[in-house]
Amino acid sequence: MSRIYFDNIAATRVDDEVLNAMIPFFTQNYAVASSIFSHEDGIVVQEALENARAFILNKLNAKDYKCVFTSSPTESNNLALKGVCFAKKAGNLVISKIENLPIINIAKNLQKKGFEIRYVGVNEKGYVNLDELESLIDENTILVSIQHVNQEIGTLQDIGKIGDICKQKNCLYHADATFSFPFFDIDLSKLNIDLLTIGSHTYYGPKGASALIVRNSVEIEPLIDGGYQEYNLRGGMQNIPAIVGMHKAIEIFNKDTFNYIKSLKDYFLEKIKQIPHIRINSPLDSSHPGIANVTFLYIEGESLTLRLNLRGVSVITGSACFSKSLEASHVLLSCGLSHELAHGSIRFSFGKFNTFDEIDKTIEYLKEDVAFLRRLSPLYKEG
């Protein structure tokens, strides 16, 4: 039986067109990208690399920026936060309380190294409190790092306003756009963004390719020394097949894909109303088209994800039991949910390879499994 995969925000299936674009760079053009003074094999690969770089910069309307290829969004985030902080030597950093774990953990590490970390809060739907942000930034603030789209509930931040605040306060702004690009247009000629993280595996590209887009004027210290790759900001040979795949994935992503994914989510949110005692944790407007985070009251999330897993449905939960750390989702807690509500939360994330039929099936499974677990629950009183 084929499985129903609703964890597309974590990683998507690679599109066939993307895979086909990548294959020659394993089997024919496998040389290391190298300068015009080297051999033909290396030059062909170099061209593909530079084409991808130019394409991405153009897509973002980034005229005065570098595109530094990295291995993952986590690496891009490390380069952004540590690279800038190490270049500045001292000061403070402002991040939101609902950043993805890499940003949270990079910040904790920087704190150990003497940098001060300030956390800006969010409202119940995950939108950053802009007044608080403004008050947290001072003359010692090096960098603000606030994501574009949230990984758990899909909240889409107003990166235009955040960028304006940073510019007005004279500090740098880094936005982690791993989960938003290329779903949402990002025009760097209009936005005050100094550093931008983008991935590839969240929109039908491969794992192993990501980028940090950096404004040319930003001082940044490399974290990986090596050859002369990537503007001397990231040593090590580039993962050319993955970068070629990333290029292709951006190229073929279009509004139809966006709209189809959105229609799946809308359909799911309509159908899920058939189950009583639920809470939709995702914002309905200004959010990722494919993320629906739902709490099923009176039950615990790991039990539900396990039952769904046995039926062939892949989802994740914000429950502590699910995580290695045994801590409930910091995103949901920061949005003001009680631990109890966080424990019962499930994230469904839809992608272009999903179907309406899969949603119908999942709703039927949910009806049975939620009812079963509620019968078990001492918290649930029927009627």
Added chain:
Amino acid sequence: MANVPYSKKVMDLFLNPKNLGEIENPDAQATEGSPACGDMVQLQLKVNKDTHIIEDIKFKSFGCASNIATASIITEIAKGKTIEEAKSLKYSQVVDELGGLPAVKVHCSILAIQSLKRAIENYEERNGLTPKDQPTDESLIKERLRGVIDPNTGKDLISSKILSNIEFKDGKLTVLLNLKDTSQFANAIKEEIIEKFQFRWDVKSIKVNFLE
């Protein structure tokens, strides 16, 4: 079947739990853990007054698969045993019966054992079986308050510093909490505290006071 982190026995009990539900007019009951921790077990007992044999036992559970499976297996192990036999059960026996648990889930078996012990204590207290040489004192009170969880923080009353003061004099227990009575969870916490002490042979009244 999909890959799962649990033994076959855990999965069997997770999917088809035994002794699930509630007993009408139980002779004893206990609820340990809290929804805030994502781990909660309720046990109810029917005990033969002459033989002290646990004749029936039922559970309800809010938690992960191992929580459900450990609660289920403990009902099977305890059924038919005397309360003395049941009291001496160890969590390692529960883990063994289940064919092992992932290391991060062993705490579920401890919670299940704790629930059984509390339910038996509850039976003993209701029936005047508590040895009178163990009077209620500060350490016993604190130990029990560690079993009361603040749903806001997911921590117990002691480690969350919600407990401000306790006084126990002439059978009168007074608990003062660093919490306003307008707090969303004030009443739930109060009820849980009363439940912990209401059958103690030497506790005559329980008062839970909140901040002004």
